[in-house]
Amino acid sequence: xxxxxxxxxxxxxxxxAIYEAFERFLIKLGPLLERIGHxxxxxxxxxxxxxxxxxxxxxxxxxxxxxxxxxMSCPMNCPKTLRNGPCGGVRPGGFCExxxxxxxxxxxxxxxxxxxxxxxxxxxxxKPVDARLKxxxxxxxxxREKTRDNPP
Amino acid sequence: MKFEDxxxxxxxxxxxxxxxxxxxxERILREGVFAVTAELDPPDSADAEDVYRRxxxxxxxxxxxxxxxxxxxxxxxxxxxxxxxxxxxGYAPVMQVACRDKNRxxxxxxxxxxxxxxxxxxxxxxxxxxxxxxxxxxxxxFDLDSLSLLETIRTMREESRLLTGRKLDSPPRxxxxxxxxxxxxxxxxxxxxxxxxxxAGAQFIQTQYCFDLDxxxxxxxxxxxxxxxxxxxxxxxxxxxxxxxxxxxxxxxIPGVTIPDSIIHRLEGAGDQxxxxxxxxxELIQQLREIEGVSGVHIMAYRQEKSIxxxxxxxxxxxxxxxxxxxxxRNPGYLGQETD
Numbered sequence: 130x131x132x133x134x135x136x137x138x139x140x141x142x143x144x145x146a147i148y149e150a151f152e153r154f155l156i157k158l159g160p161l162l163e164r165i166g167h168x169x170x171x172x173x174x175x176x177x178x179x180x181x182x183x184x185x186x187x188x189x190x191x192x193x194x195x196x197x198x199x200x201m202s203c204p205m206n207c208p209k210t211l212r213n214g215p216c217g218g219v220r221p222g223g224f225c226e227x228x229x230x231x232x233x234x235x236x237x238x239x240x241x242x243x244x245x246x247x248x249x250x251x252x253x254x255x256k257p258v259d260a261r262l263k264x265x266x267x268x269x270x271x272x273r274e275k276t277r278d279n280p281p
Numbered sequence: 282m283k284f285e286d287x288x289x290x291x292x293x294x295x296x297x298x299x300x301x302x303x304x305x306x307e308r309i310l311r312e313g314v315f316a317v318t319a320e321l322d323p324p325d326s327a328d329a330e331d332v333y334r335r336x337x338x339x340x341x342x343x344x345x346x347x348x349x350x351x352x353x354x355x356x357x358x359x360x361x362x363x364x365x366x367x368x369x370x371g372y373a374p375v376m377q378v379a380c381r382d383k384n385r386x387x388x389x390x391x392x393x394x395x396x397x398x399x400x401x402x403x404x405x406x407x408x409x410x411x412x413x414x415x416x417x418x419x420x421x422x423f424d425l426d427s428l429s430l431l432e433t434i435r436t437m438r439e440e441s442r443l444l445t446g447r448k449l450d451s452p453p454r455x456x457x458x459x460x461x462x463x464x465x466x467x468x469x470x471x472x473x474x475x476x477x478x479x480x481a482g483a484q485f486i487q488t489q490y491c492f493d494l495d496x497x498x499x500x501x502x503x504x505x506x507x508x509x510x511x512x513x514x515x516x517x518x519x520x521x522x523x524x525x526x527x528x529x530x531x532x533x534x535i536p537g538v539t540i541p542d543s544i545i546h547r548l549e550g551a552g553d554q555x556x557x558x559x560x561x562x563x564e565l566i567q568q569l570r571e572i573e574g575v576s577g578v579h580i581m582a583y584r585q586e587k588s589i590x591x592x593x594x595x596x597x598x599x600x601x602x603x604x605x606x607x608x609x610x611r612n613p614g615y616l617g618q619e620t621d
Contacts, residue, residue, distance in 0.1 A: 208410060208421070209380075209381075209407060209408075209410060209421065209423045209426070210423050210426075211407060211423070211426045212426060212429075213426050213427070213428035213429065213474075213477060213481075214428070214470065214473075214474040214477060215465070215466075215467065215470070215474070216407040216427075216536075216537075217407070217460055217461070217462035217465065217489055217536070217537040218409060218410070218413075218462075218465075218536030218537040219462075219465040219466050219467075219537070220465075220536075221466075221539075222466070223466035223467065226409070226410055226412075226413070226536045226537070227410035227412050233466065233467075235467065235470070236466050236467045239467035239469070239470045240467070251470075251473075252473060252476070252477060254428060254429075254432065254477060254480060254481055255428075255429070256429060257385060257424065257425050257426075257429045257433075257444075260424075
């Protein structure tokens with residue numbers, strides 16, 4: 130869904146706000162989800178994530194979502210899966226080196242980031258992805274990180 | 282050009298306070314000498330002499346040479362091996378590492394091995410996509426990207442540990458470099474990306490070919506405004522276009538190369554296009570040298586490597602100095618024959 134993906138970048142500011150509200154909601158829901166058990170929830174939540182984020186961002190289910198640091202343009206759609214900015218091969222007009230018919234994910238990310246309330250998030254240095262998390266829910270992981278590791 | 286504590290060829294220099302490596306390139310840059318590096322064309326061969334023959338043509342004209350890592354996604358002798366051979370005789374190689382072909386386990390192992398064989402400079406690259414080369418069916422890896430690669434090697438060097446946290450008995454003492462392309466979209470992001478690379482560990486930068494100096498000046502001004510020029514040594518990339526046709530081919534086939542129409546028109550109007558290309562390259566070197574924050578030039582002259590010596594000589598950037606090169610015959614580690 131390339132068209133929706135591009136819509137998402139153009140509305141990065143709105144989606145950023147929705148995402149922040151959604152994260153707060155998820156963290157509130159934390160204790161309940163904890164009672165049900167994250168392992169039991171993993172499959173249905175991951176499926177929900179795959180469908181919703183797939184629709185809006187062409188999500189590749191890396192399991193370590195950083196959309197709010199990449200202008201709501203999913204970096205895993207970069208053929209080189211670059212998470213820290215564009216490669217040096219971007220074609221004239223901002224097209225991808227590997228897929229010349231596609232606009233560079235990072236050209237989109239830069240435009241999206243400038244619409245956002247936290248445009249500086251794109252400057253954060255991203256660690257390499259943990260390949261074990263591929264296909265797993267990043268929402269549940271965020272809840273675990275925000276509640277278990279840093280209890281409020 | 283020699284230092285007072287010049288080591289036996291093949292051995293590193295003593296590491297000076299504040300330096301990261303025992304390498305010649307870091308010393309030259311930190312002394313404020315205008316540095317000249319060039320790209321070595323790695324052989325499609327298993328013969329060490331093929332490496333030495335390609336290195337010798339630069340003798341006395343460059344300070345360090347880059348060993349490419351499957352450049353353009355084409356297989357050649359590995360950069361680790363080319364660098365190890367060059368170190369045996371005392372050259373200062375810059376080992377290029379592309380993230381395309383190896384995962385984090387293989388790359389960290391290569392870094393340790395290279396440093397053990399005396400490699401003092403590593404250039405961290407993303408790498409061209411496999412579609413650019415002659416083996417587009419190969420599996421692209423891209424486990425790390427150029428920034429996480431920089432941070433990984435810096436962590437190995439500074440904290441003496443691997444990405445996993447496992448301790449190293451001896452850290453790799455390497456001077457870390459990265460590439461930058463000031464000429465491609467998103468243009469406004471490029472200086473910020475340079476800042477990110479410096480934050481991740483880049484100490485020197487080798488840029489993509491600089492043909493459009495107006496764009497390059499804008500980039501450098503922005504980098505200066507961000508306070509980056511004091512934190513990194515920038516070597517501007519240059520090269521002699523062989524002809525107007527070659528220049529057109531380069532900009533449409535080599536990822537990330539931008540050549541303005543004005544350069545192509547100038548080549549077309551010349552009687553001897555190859556000579557004109559070299560003249561353009563010399564002029565660019567002289568103009569780049571005047572730009573604030575440019576610490577040297579990096580010459581990429583694919584299949585025209587023999588022209589590099591004359592280009593460097595005629596540009597005058599060495600100011601009469603002769604960069605170090607192995608003294609033939611007197612070096613017991615030298616395996617090559619005296620054929621030039």
